[in-house]
Structure formats: structure tokens, C-alpha cells
Amino acid sequence: xxxxxxxxxxxxxxxxxxxxxxxxxxxxxxxxxxxxxxxxxxxxxxxxxxxxxxxxxxxxxxxxxxxxxxxxxxxxxxxxxxxxxxxxxxxxxxxxxxxxxxxxxxxxxxxxxxxxxxxxxxxxxxxxxxxxxxxxx
Numbered sequence: 001x002x003x004x005x006x007x008x009x010x011x012x013x014x015x016x017x018x019x020x021x022x023x024x025x026x027x028x029x030x031x032x033x034x035x036x037x038x039x040x041x042x043x044x045x046x047x048x049x050x051x052x053x054x055x056x057x058x059x060x061x062x063x064x065x066x067x068x069x070x071x072x073x074x075x076x077x078x079x080x081x082x083x084x085x086x087x088x089x090x091x092x093x094x095x096x097x098x099x100x101x102x103x104x105x106x107x108x109x110x111x112x113x114x115x116x117x118x119x120x121x122x123x124x125x126x127x128x129x130x131x132x133x134x135x136x137x
Contacts, residue, residue: 019071052082071129
């Protein structure tokens with residue numbers, strides 16, 4: 001089973017709330033309340049999303065986080081990559097950060113690349129707007 005972490009699921013939930021308030025500066029606390037999630041978890045999600053520049057982080061007393069683009073402009077692959085790292089089904093696919101001790105002798109070496117590319121391509125065609133059931137922003 002291919003399974004994403006709860007943090008990735010939470011990231012979609014948080015981004016969906018941010019999409020409804022596109023451009024508005026939101027605190028981790030207000031987003032946690034809207035999403036019914038613990039504030040420390042939301043803060044962690046926001047930091048990871050900001051690090052990958054999916055959202056903007058504004059520092060200071062009146063700071064917060066803001067989604068400047070529309071939900072239709074954020075592919076699911078970008079959210080997954082921000083939370084999980086690059087999409088790689090096995091250690092031996094191209095762009096994988098992992099290494100495999102059998103890489104030089106394995107009959108499957110490189111054979112997962114087309115499957116991995118197909119999965120990534122399919123996810124590239126699904127946006128945050130698709131996940132939220134509408135075109136926010």
C-alpha cells in the first residue's frame with residue numbers, strides 16, 4: 001500500500017482553508033481552529049509549506065501565513081513533495097534520495113522509473129482545487 005503521512009493530509013486541509021481566504025494573512029492558531037487540528041501540528045505544516053514556497057510566511061507580531069496563488073495553481077505533487085520529499089516508489093527510481101545495496105545487480109534496477117513517472121504525472125494533473133471540490137481563488 002502506498003500511504004501518505006497524516007501531515008500531508010493535514011497540509012491539504014490547511015491549504016484548503018487558506019484557499020478560501022486567498023491573500024489574507026492567517027495565524028497558525030486561527031487555521032488550527034478552522035481545521036480542528038492541534039496548533040503545534042498546524043504550525044509544523046505551515047513551516048514545511050513555507051519552506052517549499054507554497055505559502056508566504058510573514059514574520060512579526062502581526063505576521064502569519066498567506067496563500068497568494070489560487071488552489072487551481074497548486075498540484076498535489078507539490079504538496080506531497082513539501083511534506084514527504086520527492087515522490088519515489090522504490091529506492092532505485094530516478095530522483096530517489098535513497099540508495100539500494102542491490103542497485104548494480106538487481107534485475108528491477110530502472111524498471112520502476114516508468115511507473116514512478118506515470119504516478120507523478122497523474123498527481124501533477126490533480127490540484128488543490130480538485131481536492132477541495134471547487135476552484136478557490
